[in-house]
Amino acid sequence: MGKFIDLRSDTVTTPTPEMRRAMADAEVGDDVYGEDPTVNRLQELAAEKVGKEAALFVTSGTQGNQCAVMTHTQRGDEIILEAESHIFYYEVGGVALLSGAQARTIKGTRGALDPKDVMAAIRDDDLHHPRTSLVCLENTHNRAGGAVIRPEQMKAVYDLAKSHGLNVHLDGARIFNAATALGRPVTDLTRNCDSVMFCLSKGLSAPVGSILAGSREFIDRARKNRKVMGGGMRQSGVIAAAGLIALEKMVDRLAEDHANAQVLAKGLAAMPGIALDPSTVETNIIYFDLTHPDLDGMSLPAALKKEGILVNPSHGRRLRMVTHKDVSRKDADAALVVISRVMKA
Ligand SMILES: *Cc1c(COP(=O)(O)O)cnc(C)c1O
Secondary structure, eight states: OTTSEEOSOGGGOOOOHHHHHHHHHOOOOOGGGTOOHHHHHHHHHHHHHHTOSEEEEESOHHHHHHHHHHHHOOTTOEEEEETTOHHHHSSTTHHHHHHOOEEEEEOOBTTBOOHHHHHHHSOOOOTTSOOEEEEEEESSBTTTTSBOOOHHHHHHHHHHHHHTTOEEEEEOTTHHHHHHHHTSOTHHHHTTOSEEEEESSGGGOOSSOEEEEEOHHHHHHHHHHHHHTTOOOSSTHHHHHHHHHHHHHSSTTHHHHHHHHHHHHHHHHTSTTEEOOGGGOOSSEEEEEEOOSSOOTTHHHHHHHHTTEEOOOOSSSEEEEEOOTTSOHHHHHHHHHHHHHHHHO
């Protein structure tokens, strides 16, 4: 896809040359025996970065989230989630399928849960009720347009959850984007949860892998659940090596992606036929609505593809663009020129 400007997702990022070299040279062992030194180093560094006792290298964000839900719940439990959260919306019903848990969804405001709504959703011990055991948060919130949940908002939900004996899992697939946008240490965002998942792929550009972090006791139980999900990998140091570079070298450049998203958002907002408030774009994800009389969520991406720009089609009139390391400032400017031309044609 070399010649395309690919705005579909930050999942399309390719590993850097430094990652390729580190992967080729990685020292490895059998990780199911706990003997892969590169995986062990990655897990230690990841735990330290997010301020947790221990971490587990998982195959994907989905596996990390599902493994967390399975570790925090018993079958028949109810878990509280934001209505548009990734765990509820995009993980193939895994909460029911893998953990036998039931989802209770709450509509948030720009992805943030109101503690009053969480409070109202927590079950009492009536004979008829399932047990509420977990609250899941998401930061940045994907379907809310890469919205950043503030540390104070997270703390309010966490304190409430703890006062009711519930655990909190943070789907922090893009938690480093959130920290970058706030200009605060990532630990300000990972303090108010019992477990956190974040992706080494996506903006951090590793080819494969995510991290699940929490207390040592939690991670020991999660490792068993990862095994049953087929995530017990062997010489996975080959991919963990890229994850180490993702954590050490790729976090600081996320600000560039946010700046390029602003360039795109401001340019798009100025075009007739597009409804977008650039102030709603806080990180690297841009959602906008098409008001153009002749173009919709299917036809605009199709027209752009012919001009070398990739955007995921949508059955509605809402489209998403995502910036990442393989979209430069020049690409953002070039994309705007093409989009403007296509919208006028
Ligand atoms: C991408 C994403 C995930 C899942 O990650 P995969 O590695 O694609 O399984 C989970 N949560 C959020 C918010 C995401 O954006």
